Amino acid sequence: MIRFLFRRLATMAVTLVIISALVFFIIKLPPGDYLSNLIYELRAQNDSAAIAKAEFLIKQYGLDRPPWEQYLIWIGAMPGPNGFSGLLQGDWGWSFEYDKPVVDVIGDALWLTLLVNLAAVIFIHVVSIPIAIYSATRQYSIGDYLATFIGYIGLATPSFLLALILLYYLNRWFGISIGGLYDSRFAGEPWTWEKIQSFLAHLIVPTIVIGLAGTAAMIRRMRANLLDELGKQYYVTAKAKGLGPTKALLKYPFRMSLNPFIADIGNLLPNLVSGSVLVSLVLSLPTVGPILLSALKNQDQFLAGFILMFVAVLTVVGMLISDILLAWIDPRIRMGGAR
Amino acid sequence: MNTLLPRARHYVDPAPFDPGATEPTGAENESFYRASSWQLMWWKFRRHKVALAAAFVLLAFYLMVPFVEVIAPYNQTKRNGDFLYAPPQRIHLMHEGRLIGPFVYPYEFTFDLETFRRVYTVDPSKPQSIRFFCRGDPYEFWGIWQTNIHLFCPPEDGTLFILGTDRLGRDLFSRIVYGARISLTIGLIGIAVSFTLGLFFGGLAGYLGGWVDHVIQRMIELLRSLPELPLWLALSAALPPNWSPVLVFFGITIILGLLDWPGLARAVRSKLLALREEDFVKAAELMGASKKRIIARHLIPNFMSHLIASATLSIPSMILGETALSFLGLGLRPPVTSWGVLLNEAQNLAAVQLHPWLLFPMVPVIIVVLAFNFMGDGLRDAADPYH
Numbered sequence: 001m002i003r004f005l006f007r008r009l010a011t012m013a014v015t016l017v018i019i020s021a022l023v024f025f026i027i028k029l030p031p032g033d034y035l036s037n038l039i040y041e042l043r044a045q046n047d048s049a050a051i052a053k054a055e056f057l058i059k060q061y062g063l064d065r066p067p068w069e070q071y072l073i074w075i076g077a078m079p080g081p082n083g084f085s086g087l088l089q090g091d092w093g094w095s096f097e098y099d100k101p102v103v104d105v106i107g108d109a110l111w112l113t114l115l116v117n118l119a120a121v122i123f124i125h126v127v128s129i130p131i132a133i134y135s136a137t138r139q140y141s142i143g144d145y146l147a148t149f150i151g152y153i154g155l156a157t158p159s160f161l162l163a164l165i166l167l168y169y170l171n172r173w174f175g176i177s178i179g180g181l182y183d184s185r186f187a188g189e190p191w192t193w194e195k196i197q198s199f200l201a202h203l204i205v206p207t208i209v210i211g212l213a214g215t216a217a218m219i220r221r222m223r224a225n226l227l228d229e230l231g232k233q234y235y236v237t238a239k240a241k242g243l244g245p246t247k248a249l250l251k252y253p254f255r256m257s258l259n260p261f262i263a264d265i266g267n268l269l270p271n272l273v274s275g276s277v278l279v280s281l282v283l284s285l286p287t288v289g290p291i292l293l294s295a296l297k298n299q300d301q302f303l304a305g306f307i308l309m310f311v312a313v314l315t316v317v318g319m320l321i322s323d324i325l326l327a328w329i330d331p332r333i334r335m336g337g338a339r
Numbered sequence: 340m341n342t343l344l345p346r347a348r349h350y351v352d353p354a355p356f357d358p359g360a361t362e363p364t365g366a367e368n369e370s371f372y373r374a375s376s377w378q379l380m381w382w383k384f385r386r387h388k389v390a391l392a393a394a395f396v397l398l399a400f401y402l403m404v405p406f407v408e409v410i411a412p413y414n415q416t417k418r419n420g421d422f423l424y425a426p427p428q429r430i431h432l433m434h435e436g437r438l439i440g441p442f443v444y445p446y447e448f449t450f451d452l453e454t455f456r457r458v459y460t461v462d463p464s465k466p467q468s469i470r471f472f473c474r475g476d477p478y479e480f481w482g483i484w485q486t487n488i489h490l491f492c493p494p495e496d497g498t499l500f501i502l503g504t505d506r507l508g509r510d511l512f513s514r515i516v517y518g519a520r521i522s523l524t525i526g527l528i529g530i531a532v533s534f535t536l537g538l539f540f541g542g543l544a545g546y547l548g549g550w551v552d553h554v555i556q557r558m559i560e561l562l563r564s565l566p567e568l569p570l571w572l573a574l575s576a577a578l579p580p581n582w583s584p585v586l587v588f589f590g591i592t593i594i595l596g597l598l599d600w601p602g603l604a605r606a607v608r609s610k611l612l613a614l615r616e617e618d619f620v621k622a623a624e625l626m627g628a629s630k631k632r633i634i635a636r637h638l639i640p641n642f643m644s645h646l647i648a649s650a651t652l653s654i655p656s657m658i659l660g661e662t663a664l665s666f667l668g669l670g671l672r673p674p675v676t677s678w679g680v681l682l683n684e685a686q687n688l689a690a691v692q693l694h695p696w697l698l699f700p701m702v703p704v705i706i707v708v709l710a711f712n713f714m715g716d717g718l719r720d721a722a723d724p725y726h
Binding site: 304315 | 569572659686692
């Protein structure tokens with residue numbers, strides 16, 4: 001197990017290095033950058049003090065150096081103008097647009113992004129396991145067809161359109177606004193019980209919207225797995241020997257069918273994070289989504305780079321957790337991996 | 340029977356030999372044995388009623404693409420300055436108890452000084468008939484013929500806003516029809532890009548094996564572990580703002596295809612590896628078929644059907660990707676009209692509350708995406724006709 005863990009961590013480190021290079025390449029793709037654009041603008045206004053400040057920032061962040069040096073400085077593998085200070089050292093850079101350190105710009109948004117995605121994962125599991133068991137044990141019943149049908153709709157309806165529809169109808173029928181994180185009257189107030197309630201109420205819709213597609217996919221897969229297992233002889237034997245239906249189900253086939261279920265978290269997470277970015281934009285949730293969009297539009301490179309890195313790390317770490325869980329549950333995987 | 344048999348030492352029946360009589364195969368069975376695998380797939384697909392219906396829906400949508408100018412009653416850029424944010428006009432058939440064919444009642448508007456909105460009211464005394472195969476806004480058909488014939492047009496000195504108008508008074512229905520051209524083709528071009536990349540990398544990995552396979556597999560895993568949308572956002576933000584709309588269109592398509600190929604490549608690779616071990620390949624080898632013949636006659640047709648099925652299943656994600664990017668303002672830009680560009684106007688809640696018909700472009704998006712999913716499922720089932 002320890003060998004498996006070690007190998008898996010090493011793979012993850014390599015993956016993260018490649019991802020960071022990819023992210024850096026992408027944020028450097030657009031011609032020009034925020035500061036040089038700013039300097040052009042300031043030249044036109046002849047504002048020499050501001051130009052001097054911008055040029056100082058360029059020097060400060062080593063933006064006058066060749067790209068590969070900039071990359072190494074950014075991740076903290078090479079001393080920049082102020083020594084080693086990059087992602088590895090926990091320095092996330094400077095946001096030029098906000099004129100603040102990146103930490104201050106997205107500090108809260110990071111937690112909220114984590115929270116929303118975690119809530120969605122929990123939602124998916126809590127909802128799809130019982131539905132899948134129901135429709136597998138009562139195959140071809142009305143409930144099964146209904147679950148399959150809703151699953152199809154959930155798979156095919158794009159989450160951001162669903163968010164828009166809900167935004168419109170909830171507002172129209174119940175007069176509640178589900179945009180934002182909490183009711184606007186709580187803005188700037190301390191965290192009271194009422195504010196927390198409003199916060200939780202606002203979290204429900206994004207969680208459902210983000211989780212729906214994943215739920216549909218999970219139900220489909222889990223149902224197929226369970227149906228495979230239910231036809232096997234050990235289950236028939238268990239029932240023939242007089243084990244009650246619930247116990248027979250939960251003790252053997254259910255545990256078997258859970259296996260691919262955990263493995264699937266890895267496939268699920270990238271979609272989930274994508275969905276949460278998009279849905280946050282529609283519902284104006286203060287997650288990293290809206291910040292990323294504006295940072296990309298303004299070429300605020302350290303901010304955009306850090307957010308891209310963050311969402312990538314989120315999925316990669318999520319996959320690591322699902323792999324470890326899987327290896328813990330299923331010895332075949334940790335043994336089979338030792339080729 | 341027994342008494343009839345030993346008639347001669349070597350009896351030959353003078354009647355012509357009919358193999359069907361000794362081994363009874365009904366007409367159905369016989370055609371089953373003779374059918375090519377493509378035919379079998381078609382038969383199997385045909386049994387899947389929902390998939391078949393979805394295929395017809397898609398056919399209807401795609402048949403519309405070359406003729407959008409004829410189908411749309413207005414030009415996509417035609418502004419009706421007097422009818423900003425006009426709600427959808429209802430089409431009636433009966434006027435005062437008499438059937439007079441499809442017609443609309445004309446709009447009149449007053450300006451509400453409290454809310455600063457135009458309030459539209461219909462005048463039910465003057466029915467205006469919709470014209471068919473008529474002359475309306477001029478356009479250049481396929482860039483060759485200058486003409487102005489439309490399938491149906493607004494009445495003389497009247498208006499026909501089936502789905503209302505937007506903030507510039509442009510007819511939403513016409514714009515959705517025009518948008519279909521971009522939104523539907525972007526899925527096909529994107530899938531062509533990702534199909535080529537997937538075939539190339541997957542084929543390379545499956546055919547060469549060894550370290551090439553290893554590297555490509557790691558690459559696939561890496562790309563699959565990244566969330567697509569933030570990368571799409573970043574890449575499309577990198578498209579130079581001075582590009583022409585056509586270039587942006589191709590740029591976006593390539594970006595969509597660029598991140599989509601890992602799934603296909605993985606399918607190609609595993610199919611290649613699995614098929615190499617199949618009995619029929621061994622049989623062909625034993626019979627002395629050349630490698631070229633095995634690949635061309637046995638391998639490719641076998642996994643082509645699977646690939647087409649999985650490609651069909653990934654077209655919706657392309658269409659949705661374009662819609663999402665344009666919706667966020669990072670994808671296609673006006674004057675190019677796509678469903679995503681149209682939805683961009685529905686981005687803020689105020690607009691949606693006051694003018695809910697602006698959300699209508701999502702209906703064709705959902706229909707097309709659902710149809711592709713159903714058809715892809717049917718194709719996937721049909722891709723294995725012998726099971």
